[in-house]
Amino acid sequence: MDAELAKVVELQNIMWILIATGSVLFMQAGFCFLEAGSVRSKNSINVAVKNFCDFCLSSGVFWLAGFGIMYSSAGQMFNPDYFFIAITDSPKLLAFFVFQLVFCGTASTIMSGAVAERTTFAGYLVIAFFVSGVLYPLFGRWAWNGHFEGLNLGWLNQLGFVDFAGSSVVHSLGGWASLAAVMVIGPRLGRFSEANQPIQGHNIPMATVGTIILWFGWFGFNGGSSLKFDDTIPMIILNTNLAASFGAISVLILTWLKQQKPDVLHVLNGALAGLVSITASCNAVLPQQAVLIGISGGAIYLASTKVLEHFKIDDVVKAAPVHGVCGAWGTLCVALFGNAEVLNTGLSFTGQLGVQLLGILVCFIWAFFPMYLFLTLVQRFIPIRVKAEDEIIGLNTSEHNANTEVLDLLRAMERQKNESDFGMSVHEEPHTEVGQIAREYNRVLCVAHGEMENTNRANVELMASLRELQLAQTQLVESEKMASLGGLVAGIAHEINTPLGVSVTATSYLERELKILESQYKAGELTSEDVEQFIQGASEGTGIILINLTRATELIKSFKKVAVDQSSDKCREFDLREYIDEVLFSLQPKFRTNKHSIEVSCPEGIVIFSHPGALAQILTCFLMNSLHHGFEEGDLGEVHIEARQAGGNVDLVYRDNGQGIDSDSLPRIFEPFYTTKRGKGGSGLGLHIVFNLVTQTLGGTITCRSEQGEGTEFTIKFPVKLESS
Incomplete structure (x- = not known):
């Protein structure tokens, strides 16, 4: 037993x-x-x-x-x-x-x-x-x-x-x-x-x-380790x-x-x-x-x-x-x-x-x-x-060549992405969760495809509108340039009119004195005293004529140089100080009627190879902005232009003591068509053109610092020698 x-x-x-x-x-x-x-x-x-x-x-x-x-x-x-x-x-x-x-x-x-x-x-x-x-x-x-x-x-x-x-x-x-x-x-x-x-x-x-x-x-792992079925098993489990x-x-x-x-x-x-x-x-x-x-x-x-x-x-x-x-x-x-x-x-x-x-x-x-x-x-x-x-x-996949519904769906999506073909639906496996995802994905594709077509049509229309806007902007920029030159011409014409008028008056005086001298001579009444008096008057008159005609000649020469530079895109070598003086001389008529002062600090001998016309247009825009926007009537405006060579670059600083620019407008001053003088002669293109001239034509940078009531300062950096394109 x-x-x-x-x-x-x-x-x-x-x-x-x-x-x-x-x-x-x-x-x-x-x-x-x-x-x-x-x-x-x-x-x-x-x-x-x-x-x-x-x-x-x-x-x-x-x-x-x-x-x-x-x-x-x-x-x-x-x-x-x-x-x-x-x-x-x-x-x-x-x-x-x-x-x-x-x-x-x-x-x-x-x-x-x-x-x-x-x-x-x-x-x-x-x-x-x-x-x-x-x-x-x-x-x-x-x-x-x-x-x-x-x-x-x-x-x-x-x-x-x-x-x-x-x-x-x-x-x-x-x-x-x-x-x-x-x-x-x-x-x-x-x-x-x-x-x-x-x-x-x-x-x-x-x-x-x-x-x-x-x-x-x-339970079997621990309980079975006793190797026998006894009363210890319950406690172990x-x-x-x-x-x-x-x-x-x-x-x-x-x-x-x-x-x-x-x-x-x-x-x-x-x-x-x-x-x-x-x-x-x-x-x-x-x-x-x-x-x-x-x-x-x-x-x-x-x-x-x-x-x-x-x-x-x-x-x-x-x-x-x-x-x-x-x-x-x-x-x-x-x-x-x-x-x-x-x-x-x-x-x-x-x-x-x-x-x-x-x-x-x-x-x-x-x-x-x-x-x-x-x-x-x-x-x-x-x-x-x-x-x-x-x-x-x-x-x-890599170890067992095993395909899954998820992998098939991902491959189909990857194929669509690589081929950019979103018009074709992915396969919908029936009665599976992945099939439901594929069905919803196809619905999204259908909507997205329709939206893409609408977007493409809208893009075509937008591109056409953009081209029209760019053309209009180009025309406006050219108009702004011509308006600037037109203002310059008007000022020069007014300024030339004075010396020419004086010259005409002096010439008329000489003509009248000559006729009097001639009649005295023919009547036998001409004395040495009369001749001496005529010579003195003629000398004074010719002097007046020479001075005024010289003045007119210099104005025309300066205008011609600046106007030609502004209408030309060619680079040339020029002395920076001399050219700044030429630009300021051509703009004298604009500042003659007020008490504003312009001070230039630029050493002689800075010879640069660049676009003089772009520089002239930039200075002209700055000066006109100070005149029309910075200074109020009756102000004693001050303009400081500083230029210096720093290595291979030129640092040009333009500063005025005008009204300044408010903090809301300052970040937008270089945007096209942005102006605070809308309806008062401001087009909003001046500083936008300046920005493009500095960054694209001169190959430099421009920054602006200004506070309301503290004036405005522009800092321009551009290369001394511009690599011609």
């Missing part, structure tokens, strides 16, 4: 191990959902197939050699029966094998999310092979060898190291290996740009479902559940307080952090302690995530903080919270703490450095990271 009962108990234990194996295998689906939902849709297929294939690969590797490396019988270095295992007379051993096989798959698949969205498929399989064939079996041998027989055959567990269900053996090992991998591979494109915005996963509900599946699978719940709650509260809103992915990872943290001690702590372990695990996860972001380490699903750091914390909790009777290592608290710290350190060194060196070497022969263009289009 005892033998039969023992057989029943053994079968019961085998059944429990197999049920737990199934739940741990179901965790592969959880990882798949979590990681596929946490990446962008263009990489979701790639992540899913990596999760599937890494389990297939790790199953084969663990069956071929991994189990034989990890476990051996007492007194044997390796048990040859454990390689290519096919023992048929020990169903319990086979159950133990498949249970350890799914653990190996879990350690391997932890990495798939960390390195997602930029790792080649072939490169990832190499990584999975290294984890499942080298890293996991050897560290598992040090920590768990003899576990099946109830013995301590590994050097770590011989020292008293305890990791009940794999906080270090499975999770920390996978987390530290992930950390090494992401550091070698580098961050995703744009992950740590100036904006530093995290890359959002495409399907958070899917990630949530994946987390729930992992939570469910963890309770502790597991409490740590997960309070891990999520702690992260929920912390992120809510910091960001004013709960962060969904962080909350999901908080639950996983609690699960990883409780895994090593779930059989040896009380529920209250499990709560503390879960809460602290969530906080530790958040802190370690910040450290990774600070160093710009791109771990997509935060595998290193969740599994690596929280796995180390969970391993340490064995010493901090574990019941010594349950642990049964015979160590003191400090002794147990030291052994646990040693195991944590060994796990980190063994997982991180070999993986880092291995990938650094392998990437010389096998590309580990995809090309930038492949990363941009997504690994679904």
Whole structure:
């Protein structure tokens, strides 16, 4: 009866191990959902197939050699029966094998999310092979060898190291290996740009479902590690559940307080952090302690995530903080919270703490450095990271030639953009969300196409109107030039009239005196006194005529030079001071009737090669503006013109003490048709023409400084030698 009962108990234990194996295998689906939902849709297929294939690969590797490396019988270095295992007379051993096989798959698949969205498929399989064939079996041998027989055959567990269900053996090992991998591979494109915005996963509900599946699978992960179905299972599952719940709650509260809103992915990872943290001690702590372990695990996860972001380490699903750091914390909790009777290592608290710290350190060194060196070497022969263009289009397409409805729609949109053909609709896939988007996009295209046609017609009309306005503006500018010359002509004509009138009067006087002299001569009444008197009068008259005709000649010469320059676009060499004097001389008639003064400060000998006509027109405009807009009737206006050579440029400053320009008008004075004298003779084109002459004709710059009642100052800078076009 005892033998039969023992057989029943053994079968019961085998059944429990197999049920737990199934739940741990179901965790592969959880990882798949979590990681596929946490990446962008263009990489979701790639992540899913990596999760599937890494389990297939790790199953084969663990069956071929991994189990034989990890476990051996007492007194044997390796048990040859454990390689290519096919023992048929020990169903319990086979159950133990498949249970350890799914653990190996879990350690391997932890990495798939960390390195997602930029790792080649072939490169990832190499990584999975290294984890499942080298890293996991050897560290598992040090920590768990003899576990099946109830013995301590590994050097770590011989020292008293305890990791009940794999906080270090499975999770920390996978987390530290992930950390090494992401550091070698580098961050995703744009992950740590100036904006530093995290890359959002495409399907958070899917990630949530994946987390729930992992939570469910963890009951088998931790509960099955007892390798028997006894009264410890309920407490193990309770502790597991409490740590997960309070891990999520702690992260929920912390992120809510910091960001004013709960962060969904962080909350999901908080639950996983609690699960990883409780895994090593779930059989040896009380529920209250499990709560503390879960809460602290969530906080530790958040802190370690910040450290990774600070160093710009791109771990997509935060595998290193969740599994690596929280796995180390969970391993340490064995010493901090574990019941010594349950642990049964015979160590003191400090002794147990030291052994646990040693195991944590060994796990980190063994997982991180070999993986880092291995990938650094392998990437010389096998590309580990995809090309930038492949990363941009997504690994679904670049690695698996997988098309999706979204990708087809994006390609259609890209084609329309490149061909600028917005009259053609994109394909509408029926009964899908993407089809609804395509339908609405086509509606927008239809409206946009109509608006574009209307805009094109309006643009044609606007261009025609613009050409007419430009023609009208050109004509107005020419009219303004002619009006300026006309005013100059009128002033010169008036000024010439005076010396010519005096000359005519003097000539009439001489003519009359000559006739008197002639009549005296013919009558024989001419005396020497009369001749002397005539000579004196003639001398005075001719002197008056000569002075006034010379004055008229100079006025005409000055006008001719300035007028010709203003009507010509040619460059020539001229003396700046002499030319300023010529311009002012030609404008004397305008200032003769008032008491305004003009002072020029310009050294002689500044010879420039430029457009003299443009300079004349600029000075004329400034002077006329001062006369008509700056000075009120009765003012004693003062104008100062300063010019100096500064290197290869000329600095010309024009300043008056007139009314000045108000602050509202000052920014607009160079705009065409802007004037404060509308209807009073102001066209608003004078300073606009000046601006164009300075910037385009002289190739210089112009600025204006003015305050109401303080006068106005224009500063012009232009090159001494203008390169002729």
